[in-house]
Amino acid sequence: MRNAALFALAASLLISGALAWAKKPKASPAPTPASSPLAKPPLAADPLVTATPLAPAELEALVKRGRVLYQTRCVVCHGHDPKEPGTLGPEVHGASRELLEARILHESYPPGYVPKRSTRAMKPMPELASGIAALHAYLNARED
Numbered sequence: 833m834r835n836a837a838l839f840a841l842a843a844s845l846l847i848s849g850a851l852a853w854a855k856k857p858k859a860s861p862a863p864t865p866a867s868s869p870l871a872k873p874p875l876a877a878d879p880l881v882t883a884t885p886l887a888p889a890e891l892e893a894l895v896k897r898g899r900v901l902y903q904t905r906c907v908v909c910h911g912h913d914p915k916e917p918g919t920l921g922p923e924v925h926g927a928s929r930e931l932l933e934a935r936i937l938h939e940s941y942p943p944g945y946v947p948k949r950s951t952r953a954m955k956p957m958p959e960l961a962s963g964i965a966a967l968h969a970y971l972n973a974r975e976d
């Protein structure tokens with residue numbers, strides 16, 4: 833009897849430990865200089881997360897493409913200056929890659945993100961999947 837109770841206790845501890853581990857938010861990796869031997873391999877085939885930094889000309893081209901995408905697909909609601917609120921949408925300058933992906937592709941938000949607006953006016957644009965990196969580069973560029 834006593835053994836059975838101990839076993840049940842051990843099992844429940846194991847399960848709750850496993851659950852806590854599974855729920856633990858993934859820590860975002862600390863930025864590691866690409867030259868460091870500790871630099872991690874690229875997370876995805878994305879120029880912004882590869883270990884090799886983009887050449888200035890490549891980054892400039894990406895920002896340019898993002899600006900064109902923004903002006904054709906976002907400006908109508910978010911306005912010309914991403915740092916200011918637009919007619920419908922809030923300011924989006926500095927948006928993270930995760931936020932853009934969640935919002936543009938899946939009509940959602942990253943876990944734990946507090947949206948700037950509680951409305952649901954922005955519809956998903958899955959056709960922009962290949963433009964997320966460019967939009968991210970544009971919305972996070974030092975000079976707009």
Ligand code: HEC
Pocket residue numbers: 901902905906907908909910920921922923924927931932935936946947948949950951952953954955957960967
């Ligand atoms: C039809 C108008 C409309 C268009 C077009 C639109 N948005 Fe939005 N967007 C909104 C509105 C309104 C919100 C606030 C939440 C909602 O109502 O969906 C929003 C929210 C967002 C957010 C989340 C802001 C936050 O921090 O809470 C991001 C990021 C964003 N938009 C980026 C974009 C980008 C990038 C584009 C272009 C590819 C775009 N939006 C196109 C209207 C629009």
